[in-house]
Amino acid sequence: MDTNLPTGSALDVLVQSDRARTTLYTDRALFEQEMTKVFENTWVWVAHASEIAKPGDFKTAHVGLQPVIVVRDRKGEVHVHVNRCRHRAATVCEVAKGKTSSFVCPYHGWAYALDGSLRGVPFEAGYDGQLDKPQLGLRSLRVEEYNGLIFATCKPDMEPLTDFLGGAKKWIDLFMKQGAGFPLITQGEHKFRFPGNWKIQLENTTDAYHFPLVHKSFLSAADRETVDSWDIMRKGGYVEDLGNGHSVMVMMPELVDLEADLDAPIPEKFEALAAELRHDHPEQQVRRIVRAVGGCGFNLNLFPNLGCSAAFFRVLQPISVDETEIRHVALGMQGGPAAANRARLRIHEFFQGPMGFGTPDDAEVWDRVQHGAAGGRDLWILLNRGLSHEEMLPEGGRRSDVSAETGMRAAYRQWKKLMEA
Amino acid sequence: MTTTMTRIDAAISLEEAMQFAWLEGDLLDSADYDAWLALWTPTSRYVVPIEPGATDFENTLNYAYDDGMMRAKRVDRLTSGQSVSASPVPRTVRLLSRFRVLRSDAEGCELRCAQLLTEFRRERERSYAADIEFLFVRTADGLRIERKVIRLINATAALGGIGYIL
Numbered sequence: 001m002d003t004n005l006p007t008g009s010a011l012d013v014l015v016q017s018d019r020a021r022t023t024l025y026t027d028r029a030l031f032e033q034e035m036t037k038v039f040e041n042t043w044v045w046v047a048h049a050s051e052i053a054k055p056g057d058f059k060t061a062h063v064g065l066q067p068v069i070v071v072r073d074r075k076g077e078v079h080v081h082v083n084r085c086r087h088r089a090a091t092v093c094e095v096a097k098g099k100t101s102s103f104v105c106p107y108h109g110w111a112y113a114l115d116g117s118l119r120g121v122p123f124e125a126g127y128d129g130q131l132d133k134p135q136l137g138l139r140s141l142r143v144e145e146y147n148g149l150i151f152a153t154c155k156p157d158m159e160p161l162t163d164f165l166g167g168a169k170k171w172i173d174l175f176m177k178q179g180a181g182f183p184l185i186t187q188g189e190h191k192f193r194f195p196g197n198w199k200i201q202l203e204n205t206t207d208a209y210h211f212p213l214v215h216k217s218f219l220s221a222a223d224r225e226t227v228d229s230w231d232i233m234r235k236g237g238y239v240e241d242l243g244n245g246h247s248v249m250v251m252m253p254e255l256v257d258l259e260a261d262l263d264a265p266i267p268e269k270f271e272a273l274a275a276e277l278r279h280d281h282p283e284q285q286v287r288r289i290v291r292a293v294g295g296c297g298f299n300l301n302l303f304p305n306l307g308c309s310a311a312f313f314r315v316l317q318p319i320s321v322d323e324t325e326i327r328h329v330a331l332g333m334q335g336g337p338a339a340a341n342r343a344r345l346r347i348h349e350f351f352q353g354p355m356g357f358g359t360p361d362d363a364e365v366w367d368r369v370q371h372g373a374a375g376g377r378d379l380w381i382l383l384n385r386g387l388s389h390e391e392m393l394p395e396g397g398r399r400s401d402v403s404a405e406t407g408m409r410a411a412y413r414q415w416k417k418l419m420e421a
Numbered sequence: 422m423t424t425t426m427t428r429i430d431a432a433i434s435l436e437e438a439m440q441f442a443w444l445e446g447d448l449l450d451s452a453d454y455d456a457w458l459a460l461w462t463p464t465s466r467y468v469v470p471i472e473p474g475a476t477d478f479e480n481t482l483n484y485a486y487d488d489g490m491m492r493a494k495r496v497d498r499l500t501s502g503q504s505v506s507a508s509p510v511p512r513t514v515r516l517l518s519r520f521r522v523l524r525s526d527a528e529g530c531e532l533r534c535a536q537l538l539t540e541f542r543r544e545r546e547r548s549y550a551a552d553i554e555f556l557f558v559r560t561a562d563g564l565r566i567e568r569k570v571i572r573l574i575n576a577t578a579a580l581g582g583i584g585y586i587l
């Protein structure tokens with residue numbers, strides 16, 4: 001029996017430029033192919049530099065379904081190792097984050113240095129000197145970093161990260177300005193799962209269309225200024241395809257560059273914070289911090305697993321064809337004023353996470369998508385919103401209005417390219 | 422003042438604290454939110470932390486860190502019909518047990534207990550186990566909650582959307 005999926009242009013039955021087949025959310029065989037063809041042939045985000053700031057710091061993550069350890073060695077170099085003992089496959093680390101000087105497998109005690117090399121094998125005499133230790137270090141992936149974002153790839157000849165990010169780099173740089181002059185750091189995370197395919201969440205990071213409806217209860221609870229700033233359907237925002245599956249959705253054009261317009265009036269909701277900051281900071285710095293505290297006015301989608309989303313990182317992790325884990329990583333200013341970092345935490349808690357005023361409603365509608373996708377498997381997921389007025393940009397990108405499905409079209413084009421390869 | 426009234430600085434007994442914790446749980450399970458909102462002092466906090474040992478909630482990311490205004494908004498969200506995840510609000514049943522008074526004096530009563538909560542909504546049943554740390558105070562109007570900290574045993578794991586009040 002031939003269980004191979006269609007290849008080459010035969011994928012047209014699954015994905016076209018303005019639509020995708022419902023089975024993209026439900027087909028188990030397709031999911032398994034994605035985990036290798038997509039996730040093992042691209043750069044996958046694994047950490048922010050601040051999460052492993054010092055030698056010996058590590059965190060565990062995944063590249064597709066492969067468990068990995070992201071660790072900074074004694075010399076400060078970052079490694080991403082497959083979390084699998086070279087003896088008989090046990091994980092060598094089951095701790096989410098921490099500090100260590102080595103990784104010791106709990107099964108028979110093989111010990112690995114931070115750079116992955118195999119250092120110790122208990123009762124080594126049993127191998128009669130035949131064990132080729134230099135060849136039995138942890139498998140390490142290629143690692144590259146851009147502006148604090150650390151990516152790994154399973155593909156040895158993957159293009160350099162900076163080429164892969166391409167047009168997204170400028171937006172990453174803009175996103176990092178929310179440190180307001182301080183280094184950006186992670187400040188904890190909310191982690192939750194929903195019973196649905198990972199691409200449902202991938203689509204959502206550049207989906208302005210759902211915001212006024214799904215997040216009505218958030219808007220009802222928010223103050224007037226926040227509601228005005230979230231009136232994104234009427235603010236002249238846009239979505240741009242940045243190439244390689246990446247896209248940006250500019251929701252609040254006035255908050256694209258957080259270092260511009262520092263003389264603009266301070267929003268009333270941040271007046272108390274500004275007053276507190278004025279005790280210890282000059283006026284220009286107060287303005288810079290206050291302007292950055294709510295994050296920037298856009299969501300940057302980096303295919304396949306990271307969203308730089310207004311004020312936080314959204315990390316998606318496929319679990320199975322119909323289960324996905326999402327992390328919303330809060331950000332802050334390293335060494336910045338505690339009052340401003342607190343304000344960031346409260347803003348994050350308000351919308352994000354399993355008890356936020358936004359996330360549970362997102363999770364509910366994604367769950368509904370997965371449930372509904374059991375019906376009409378031959379029907380299309382429509383991705384054509386905003387296509388009729390999409391402009392081609394001189395540098396090769398495409399742009400349409402804020403609620404256009406341009407970002408989703410970009411992601412599915414990249415998906416198709418990788419699945420066809 | 423009648424002699425049968427308890428003095429305002431009298432320490433809260435285990436029996437009183439238990440009864441009050443059960444009252445709070447019952448009001449939430451029976452969706453009697455206005456009565457629930459009235460149980461709290463003006464300075465009180467409702468906290469669902471993430472990290473097991475967290476104590477500096479103000480400077481740490483939590484699942485919830487609610488003052489009175491946020492609690493009122495949370496209740497609005499459950500009753501307004503605007504939230505798709507809270508329409509309908511999940512049914513919940515919570516069992517509180519293993520009560521222990523850690524401290525009780527004129528300042529207040531620290532009560533620690535276990536909570537097993539089962540939620541049901543849209544054909545799906547889920548449960549959450551937690552340690553709850555209450556700080557109760559006695560006021561002229563009776564006992565009030567000054568602090569409630571819900572430490573889910575799986576707080577650092579991936580949770581599902583929680584569309585109700587833990």
Ligand code: FES
Pocket residue numbers: 085086087088089090105106107108109110
């Ligand atoms: S499996 Fe790791 S030492 Fe045997």
Ligand SMILES: [Fe+2]
Pocket residue numbers: 204210211214215358362
């Ligand atoms: Fe949303």
